[in-house]
Amino acid sequence: DVKVTQSSRYLVKRTGEKVFLECVQDMDHENMFWYRQDPGLGLRLIYFSYDVKMKEKGDIPEGYSVSREKKERFSLILESASTNQTSMYLCASKVGGSGNTIYFGEGSWLTVV
Amino acid sequence: AQRVTQPEKLLSVFKGAPVELKCNYSYSGSPELFWYVQYSRQRLQLLLRHISRESIKGFTADLNKGETSFHLKKPFAQEEDSAMYYCALSVNAGGTSYGKLTFGQGTILTVHP
Numbered sequence: 001d002v003k004v005t006q007s008s009r010y011l012v013k014r015t016g017e018k019v020f021l022e023c024v025q026d027m028d029h030e031n032m033f034w035y036r037q038d039p040g041l042g043l044r045l046i047y048f049s050y051d052v053k054m055k056e057k058g059d060i061p062e063g064y065s066v067s068r069e070k071k072e073r074f075s076l077i078l079e080s081a082s083t084n085q086t087s088m089y090l091c092a093s094k095v096g097g098s099g100n101t102i103y104f105g106e107g108s109w110l111t112v113v
Numbered sequence: 114a115q116r117v118t119q120p121e122k123l124l125s126v127f128k129g130a131p132v133e134l135k136c137n138y139s140y141s142g143s144p145e146l147f148w149y150v151q152y153s154r155q156r157l158q159l160l161l162r163h164i165s166r167e168s169i170k171g172f173t174a175d176l177n178k179g180e181t182s183f184h185l186k187k188p189f190a191q192e193e194d195s196a197m198y199y200c201a202l203s204v205n206a207g208g209t210s211y212g213k214l215t216f217g218q219g220t221i222l223t224v225h226p
Binding site: 004031033035040041042043044045048058059090094096100101102104105106107 | 117119122156157158159162199201212213214215216217218219
C-alpha cells in the first residue's frame, strides 16, 4: 500500500513566522506535488517536483518555496506566513510518466493568526 | 491553459435516486480525466479515470469530447456515497506527463436516507 505521510496534521502559526510542511512517501515515486485545498476553489497546485533537486512552479507559487533533497521527501516552506495562507495543504506523489495514479496524504491544516 | 468546472457546489439526493455530478473542461489537447473522492475524515483518493472505462462503486463516467464533459453518474445513490467529489484533468508537459492535475471546485454530495 502506498503511503504518503504528512507529519504535521494541525498547525497554528503567527503572521511572519517561517513554516515547514513535511511530506514523505515510501514508494520510490519520482513525482511529488503540493496542493492547497480551499472551499469553493478546489485544489490548486503550488509546486511540484519530478526529481531530486528539481522543482517547478504550479499555479499559485507566490509566498511558497519547496525543497527536495531526497527522493522520498518533499517540503513546502512558507518564508513568512500570512493569514491568507490559512488553508489545508495536501501532498501527493506518483510514479513518473503518464497514466499513473496520484496518491495523496491526509493533509495539513495550517492556521495563521 | 486548462480549466475544469464543476457547476454544482452542493448536490442532495435521496437514497435510491439517480445522481449525476457535472464536470466540464477546457483543454486544447487530449486530456486524461479523473474523478477523485474524499469521504469524511479520509484522504483524497482516485475513484475512476476515463481511460479505464470501468465502473467503481456503481459510478461511471463517459468522456464526451464534443461537449468537453466528463459527468459522473450512478443509477441508485447510497448513503455511503456522501462525500466531496472532484473532477480533475491531467496534461502533458513538453512531451512528458508529470501527472499534474488540474482540479475543479468540487461538489459535495449528500445522500439522504
